[in-house]
Amino acid sequence: MIATGVARFEILTPPADAASRARLGRLHLPSGVVETPQFMPVGTNATVRSLDPDDLREVGASIVLANTYHLYLRPGHERIARLGGLHRFMGWERPILTDSGGFQVVSLADRRVVDDDGVTFRSHLDGSVHRFDPEHAIRVQEALGADVAVAFDQPVPPRSSGRAVVAQATERTHRWAERSLAAHRRPDQALFGIVQGGLEPDLRAASTRLIAGLPFDGIAIGGLAGDETPEQRAAALDVAVPLLDGDPRVRYLMGLGSPLDILDAVDRGVDLFDSVLPTRVARNGQLWIPGGRLNIRNARFADDPEPVQVDCPCRLCRTFSRAYLAHLFRAQELLAYRLATCHNLTFSLDFMARIRMALRAGTFPADRPGLRARAGGGALGLDAGDPA
Amino acid sequence: MIATGVARFEILTPPADAASRARLGRLHLPSGVVETPQFMPVGTNATVRSLDPDDLREVGASIVLANTYHLYLRPGHERIARLGGLHRFMGWERPILTDSGGFQVVSLADRRVVDDDGVTFRSHLDGSVHRFDPEHAIRVQEALGADVAVAFDQPVPPRSSGRAVVAQATERTHRWAERSLAAHRRPDQALFGIVQGGLEPDLRAASTRLIAGLPFDGIAIGGLAGDETPEQRAAALDVAVPLLDGDPRVRYLMGLGSPLDILDAVDRGVDLFDSVLPTRVARNGQLWIPGGRLNIRNARFADDPEPVQVDCPCRLCRTFSRAYLAHLFRAQELLAYRLATCHNLTFSLDFMARIRMALRAGTFPADRPGLRARAGGGALGLDAGDPA
Numbered sequence: 165m166i167a168t169g170v171a172r173f174e175i176l177t178p179p180a181d182a183a184s185r186a187r188l189g190r191l192h193l194p195s196g197v198v199e200t201p202q203f204m205p206v207g208t209n210a211t212v213r214s215l216d217p218d219d220l221r222e223v224g225a226s227i228v229l230a231n232t233y234h235l236y237l238r239p240g241h242e243r244i245a246r247l248g249g250l251h252r253f254m255g256w257e258r259p260i261l262t263d264s265g266g267f268q269v270v271s272l273a274d275r276r277v278v279d280d281d282g283v284t285f286r287s288h289l290d291g292s293v294h295r296f297d298p299e300h301a302i303r304v305q306e307a308l309g310a311d312v313a314v315a316f317d318q319p320v321p322p323r324s325s326g327r328a329v330v331a332q333a334t335e336r337t338h339r340w341a342e343r344s345l346a347a348h349r350r351p352d353q354a355l356f357g358i359v360q361g362g363l364e365p366d367l368r369a370a371s372t373r374l375i376a377g378l379p380f381d382g383i384a385i386g387g388l389a390g391d392e393t394p395e396q397r398a399a400a401l402d403v404a405v406p407l408l409d410g411d412p413r414v415r416y417l418m419g420l421g422s423p424l425d426i427l428d429a430v431d432r433g434v435d436l437f438d439s440v441l442p443t444r445v446a447r448n449g450q451l452w453i454p455g456g457r458l459n460i461r462n463a464r465f466a467d468d469p470e471p472v473q474v475d476c477p478c479r480l481c482r483t484f485s486r487a488y489l490a491h492l493f494r495a496q497e498l499l500a501y502r503l504a505t506c507h508n509l510t511f512s513l514d515f516m517a518r519i520r521m522a523l524r525a526g527t528f529p530a531d532r533p534g535l536r537a538r539a540g541g542g543a544l545g546l547d548a549g550d551p552a
Numbered sequence: 553m554i555a556t557g558v559a560r561f562e563i564l565t566p567p568a569d570a571a572s573r574a575r576l577g578r579l580h581l582p583s584g585v586v587e588t589p590q591f592m593p594v595g596t597n598a599t600v601r602s603l604d605p606d607d608l609r610e611v612g613a614s615i616v617l618a619n620t621y622h623l624y625l626r627p628g629h630e631r632i633a634r635l636g637g638l639h640r641f642m643g644w645e646r647p648i649l650t651d652s653g654g655f656q657v658v659s660l661a662d663r664r665v666v667d668d669d670g671v672t673f674r675s676h677l678d679g680s681v682h683r684f685d686p687e688h689a690i691r692v693q694e695a696l697g698a699d700v701a702v703a704f705d706q707p708v709p710p711r712s713s714g715r716a717v718v719a720q721a722t723e724r725t726h727r728w729a730e731r732s733l734a735a736h737r738r739p740d741q742a743l744f745g746i747v748q749g750g751l752e753p754d755l756r757a758a759s760t761r762l763i764a765g766l767p768f769d770g771i772a773i774g775g776l777a778g779d780e781t782p783e784q785r786a787a788a789l790d791v792a793v794p795l796l797d798g799d800p801r802v803r804y805l806m807g808l809g810s811p812l813d814i815l816d817a818v819d820r821g822v823d824l825f826d827s828v829l830p831t832r833v834a835r836n837g838q839l840w841i842p843g844g845r846l847n848i849r850n851a852r853f854a855d856d857p858e859p860v861q862v863d864c865p866c867r868l869c870r871t872f873s874r875a876y877l878a879h880l881f882r883a884q885e886l887l888a889y890r891l892a893t894c895h896n897l898t899f900s901l902d903f904m905a906r907i908r909m910a911l912r913a914g915t916f917p918a919d920r921p922g923l924r925a926r927a928g929g930g931a932l933g934l935d936a937g938d939p940a
Contacts, residue, residue: 211887239882248857467635479606485635491627502602502886503604
């Protein structure tokens with residue numbers, strides 16, 4: 165059933181019971197092992213913004229995501245291939261996943277036209293015209309050479325899209341999934357398929373069955389982490405995940421980043437996550453701490469000698485005061501963005517480690533209230549006023 | 553003769569001979585030892601832009617300079633004092649020197665009015681009105697608590713200032729030097745005096761004699777590294793330094809940063825330097841290498857798999873290619889600025905170490921051609937087109 169065997173997934177906890185579908189796992193990839201549930205920091209341009217690989221190791225990252233669309237446009241996938249591939253290019257020897265490019269083509273590119281065969285779009289950088297289809301998206305990802313490639317899909321906003329739009333995009337995603345599989349050649353690279361179906365239970369179920377029936381190495385759950393409510397997302401997961409019962413493959417929900425949202429999705433059986441949220445809000449001065457967050461630009465921190473989080477081992481908290489970080493943000497000093505990013509990723513990845521610890525100890529359902537309290541009760545998302 | 557004894561300076565090489573006034577030394581400060589000749593990276597806002605203290609240690613910095621004017625305005629010297637002083641605030645336990653504020657008051661502040669008693673100016677940040685006089689400049693620096701404070705002075709552009717302007721500024725600097733000494737109280741902080749005198753040999757000589765006659769802990773040579781030619785600077789040094797023959801104190805030329813300029817000033821008997829040059833040009837993509845420099849934004853580096861400098865141990869060169877750095881600069885990724893800054897400071901501080909090695913080995917005059925070649929023959933300054 166598995167296409168290449170390069171993404172072997174071990175499930176280390178007993179099968180789901182009534183209390184939770186959460187599971188502890190271990191994903192074996194060519195460049196290393198990823199303990200799950202796990203969060204992937206996003207390195208859009210082959211760098212997790214403001215961090216270097218030593219920083220990434222220090223915050224505990226075991227896998228990062230890089231954006232196919234961005235790297236295709238700049239510096240170019242063929243250039244990265246000539247330079248020895250993405251791992252060597254960015255100095256990161258641990259696992260990397262490249263996304264399909266579908267989301268960025270739809271959300272960032274200008275004047276895109278989607279047809280049944282692919283997407284024609286203009287670069288957001290220079291207006292030049294490009295075309296992505298399943299074969300090209302795979303070719304680009306094979307050139308980049310990440311551990312995991314993802315089949316080209318057509319995501320649509322789940323809540324604001326009508327049923328006909330969702331149905332058409334889901335249908336295309338299915339055809340493109342088969343073309344992506346047929347095009348994929350690299351034996352040292354895993355390929356994940358993407359389930360679509362929006363918030364329509366029958367479409368979501370049909371998409372899950374179809375994608376799960378193809379020989380992908382992992383199942384990505386797409387078309388969520390968009391404009392849906394947490395309840396709508398939970399309902400969609402509760403349609404899709406039970407249909408994957410007994411499926412040996414890892415499950416990846418694309419685009420989810422707030423600890424509370426992740427906790428809920430883990431509970432519903434998801435293993436892998438990525439989002440720009442912790443790093444993006446860090447650069448806006450939003451620091452995640454147990455039970456909530458600090459907006460370091462708030463005047464009350466200007467004289468605060470305490471670390472951002474007393475027991476945090478990160479580069480920011482082990483040396484500097486809130487007052488110093490507040491000063492760096494006010495002075496727009498570059499160090500501010502790095503220190504805040506180190507902190508939020510340390511918090512996020514530590515949160516995942518706490519989830520895994522509870523699963524390993526067999527106390528996950530019992531520990532959910534404590535994890536929920538640490539996650540800040542949903543307070544860790546973007547403020548309405550934060551720039552996207 | 554020494555005011556506080558907190559800046560004991562050991563001269564480790566024999567007295568100057570006809571071949572060179574260069575000397576090897578060791579400056580003992582409250583927070584540590586500084587081997588001289590030495591270069592001080594500039595941390596304007598209590599951070600060397602884009603670096604953290606671990607980076608500073610890694611590039612080999614033994615002392616950094618912080619700007620009194622900037623820290624007075626933001627976050628405020630009293631706030632830094634309440635937070636335990638500048639060392640604790642910025643997480644840097646090694647020596648720090650704060651400048652007098654005189655240069656920034658004159659060059660950055662708006663609508664400044666200099667009178668015989670001090671300078672009234674508007675903040676470049678918010679237009680608020682402030683006044684610096686010698687007593688206040690010392691008070692601010694005592695609150696910051698660096699290892700070394702510097703007496704308040706009035707610098708003027710050496711080449712474009714008429715003799716009368718230079719004479720008046722030098723005269724004021726002398727009176728302010730005495731007032732700075734009288735105001736200085738901290739027994740754990742050294743105080744350096746500043747020689748002025750522009751390019752006028754008699755004024756430069758008189759200023760050197762007067763400042764050297766006061767009980768400062770070190771002698772700063774001011775009013776240079778401005779709009780003068782290298783020959784004019786050499787002539788001014790050749791007036792001042794011989795008058796300090798037999799003086800036991802460290803000599804510091806403010807504002808000089810290009811390796812070739814530094815080499816020449818070392819040769820003429822200067823021990824200590826500071827400049828924003830290596831860090832500022834790094835953030836513009838100018839990388840210093842033996843014999844010259846790379847402008848990493850040049851198209852020819854986009855595919856270059858080599859490190860910026862093959863034998864360089866810095867964070868940039870030991871992991872990444874020129875192509876990767878070129879990509880980071882094009883994508884305006886924050887990591888670009890940190891990696892380039894680490895490299896240029898590693899180059900600068902390694903260059904100082906090579907000068908010290910030649911002095912220690914007794915081969916300095918013989919090694920000058922090799923050092924000059926490594927310094928790039930004057931090619932390491934700002935390009936005419938570089939932003940200031």
